Amino acid sequence: KNQVEQSPQSLIILEGKNCTLQCNYTVSPFSNLRWYKQDTGRGPVSLTIMTFSENTKSNGRYTATLDADTKQSSLHITASQLSDSASYICVVRAGFQKLVFGTGTRLLVSP
Amino acid sequence: DAGVIQSPRHEVTEMGQEVTLRCKPISGHDYLFWYRQTMMRGLELLIYFNNNVPIDDSGMPEDRFSAKMPNASFSTLKIQPSEPRDSAVYFCASSIAAGGPNNEQFFGPGTRLTVL
Numbered sequence: 001k002n003q004v005e006q007s008p009q010s011l012i013i014l015e016g017k018n019c020t021l022q023c024n025y026t027v028s029p030f031s032n033l034r035w036y037k038q039d040t041g042r043g044p045v046s047l048t049i050m051t052f053s054e055n056t057k058s059n060g061r062y063t064a065t066l067d068a069d070t071k072q073s074s075l076h077i078t079a080s081q082l083s084d085s086a087s088y089i090c091v092v093r094a095g096f097q098k099l100v101f102g103t104g105t106r107l108l109v110s111p
Numbered sequence: 112d113a114g115v116i117q118s119p120r121h122e123v124t125e126m127g128q129e130v131t132l133r134c135k136p137i138s139g140h141d142y143l144f145w146y147r148q149t150m151m152r153g154l155e156l157l158i159y160f161n162n163n164v165p166i167d168d169s170g171m172p173e174d175r176f177s178a179k180m181p182n183a184s185f186s187t188l189k190i191q192p193s194e195p196r197d198s199a200v201y202f203c204a205s206s207i208a209a210g211g212p213n214n215e216q217f218f219g220p221g222t223r224l225t226v227l
Binding site: 034043045046049089093102 | 115152153154156204214216218219221
């Protein structure tokens, strides 16, 4: 069964600190993995996308890693800001079309 | 570009009433997706269209749900009759291509539906 699991479910960090969000997947055949950021009351917005051959991808203070052997991905946020408070969703594409969504990690950056 | 447009943004209705959610995809996008999001289940794909044709509706929970795309710039998701368990945020998304590196789905702001 195709599944994407994210951890932790929620996280509170102090402004300026770093944090890492985890995504484990069992999806076949693997096509790509994308991290979305979803602000409260808004739709998800893509942060990064990685294919099988990519190990890391950065977007400003966001850095995603992918280990295709262990089927794990992480999203690292550096020097967190209050605006980073959001839900972060890991999405894996299986084959040509089907997307498998994780339930997300809710991050709160506290001043 | 205004992005994906959804209306209404909020809908409160009573059980048994018909609810219609509307979506205007980004111009030039030939894929349109309807999602439902709840705290318990996260994002779930309900149905998607390619060039106005429904391709996969296996995520539609039951016959009370129906979706149409009469043209490239408009789609509706209808719930009739609505039930309290349908309360969720419904997102519409569109994309240029289904697979490959250009397959990013652009999401609308969502419609928050509350069925009393």
